[in-house]
Amino acid sequence: MTVNILFAAKEERWPTYEPHLRRALDDKGLDYDLRRDFAPDEVDYMVYAPNSDVQDFTPYTRLKAVLNLWAGVEGITRNDTLTVPLARMVDDGLTQGMIEWVTGHVLRHHLGMDAYIVNPDQEWNLIVPPLAQDRSVAILGLGALGRACAETLVGLGFKVSGWSRSPKEIAGVTCHHGENGLTETLAEAEILVLLLPDTPATENTLNAETLAALPRGAVILNPGRGPLIDDNALIDALNSGQIGHATLDTFRIEPLPADHSYWAHPRVTVTPHCASETRPASASRIIAENIARGESGQPFLYLVDRDSGY
Template sequence: MSTSPVKALFAAKPERWTAWEAPLRRAFDEAGLTVDLSRDHAPDQTDYIVYAPNGPVADFTPFTRAKAVLSLWAGVEGIVGNPTLTQPLARMVDEGLRQGMVEWVTGHVLRHHLGMDAHIVNPDRTWINEPPPLAQSRTVTILGLGELGAACAEALVALRFNVFGWSRSPKAHPGITCLSGAGGLDQALAQAEILVLLLPLTPATDTLLDAARLARLPNGATILNPGRGALIDDDALLAALDRNIAHATLDVFRTEPLPQDHPFWAHPRVTVTPHIASETRPATASRVIAENIRRGEAGEPFLHLVDRSAGY
């Protein structure tokens, strides 16, 4: 491994530098790396781009020396189709993201499973003495069995929920009924008393939950979307809330922040959370960036490389 400094360009919004600089430098030190981290490296002198899709870099053509683009975000739909990107692209997968998503998903699954809203908001002081079923009598379906979806599914299995999972390609996870393909999607939806969307956004998943697929959900189903806003047809969801959907808890939207006049804000059976289900946390994510730079300098395969033909 070279002992000369490698040059890492921090290509995120300038206001993020304060939060990221110290954790990244600490992670580089812990990994035994000599890294010149800066926001100002010339493109032709940059070895690695520490990247956020809303940052200053959109044209990767000048980065002729860059060995990899290391994203700080889990989602890559904003970059994967960029024709100037010829360098390897790694998405962010780290323990902080995983744990944050598991906590949000299990918290809201339990909220709806237990019927907590009726007790928290009870202005009439009604004595609601109706215990919920036990977890093993409730089916939760997770669309998407990648890093985050699989982690959430495993946590729900540990709580003894009946868990179905769907993915584009066949997968196998202990304790989870794994389905795939178009026929498997119909079956997964038909079972879903609580549906969790954790798919990446690709041309194949854009508006996946349209009117026809929403109609396949059981009467009284609940939808949780911490994945991507464009997975759902907003108008179709609003119509389904008057038909077969009991509640939708949404953390992601087609336009963010969600416009104040959007119907979701005022709908009595919609909960809006402001894209907080899982956030990249510098303390843990910096170690992933450092490990990928270590791998790049050692000639080892990068972690979490994006398959650009698949879109994630």
């Protein structure tokens, strides 16, 4: 029986994803029809982006699963019309992209590279940073992406700690959890990386109180989610020198509005949500694998826990 697969993402994504999806589905030997224009009651699987026009899943009476193209699922987990399994995107390309962004910016701040790159006075300004073994980096969020970044930084010699809501064990990483664990993690974070999901429980994880718990002059990297930070509290902490610099890749409103104070702040670097784009080739293989598993009665990979929000 032919499996009907709806590509429910922005139209401009279709030419990029279609050949990769077809190749991956062919490799799985599936009998399928992949399109953008099925009638709702004909759809078996939905390849989905949360900014899709599909927001009401009620008419999709035959739907077996929704396969998200993004790692972030906050835009869909609170949709009460979605009652079938939802799988988030976990793939090697996305993980590697995040590792590279985080590692690049950790090294940039660790080495003090901005002093050389942005030097309008043309001063011969020698900065001797500590070695990695003497620099503390902390990661909030030790899921697939956080774990991968932590392991890479450990491999470079950094002192790495991390915090998650539930206990974790990662070789070479000092892992904390719970409310007291968050305080301990922040206290030792010269460079702090935010990789938590966006849930009601994580909103404003960085606020006036938690920013004050960081070592003075700490650097913040946020490739996770915009709502993790209380923006006004961060601006105040930057102005006072409590926070030395913030490199931000995600925001509450995207694209970041032109009049937002982050753009002009001398201690803020804005990047355009580029830390880890989904790569069509690797993502397509994950989607094809999940469809093949669904058709053969095996459990889906990377299912979202709707109660926890990720």
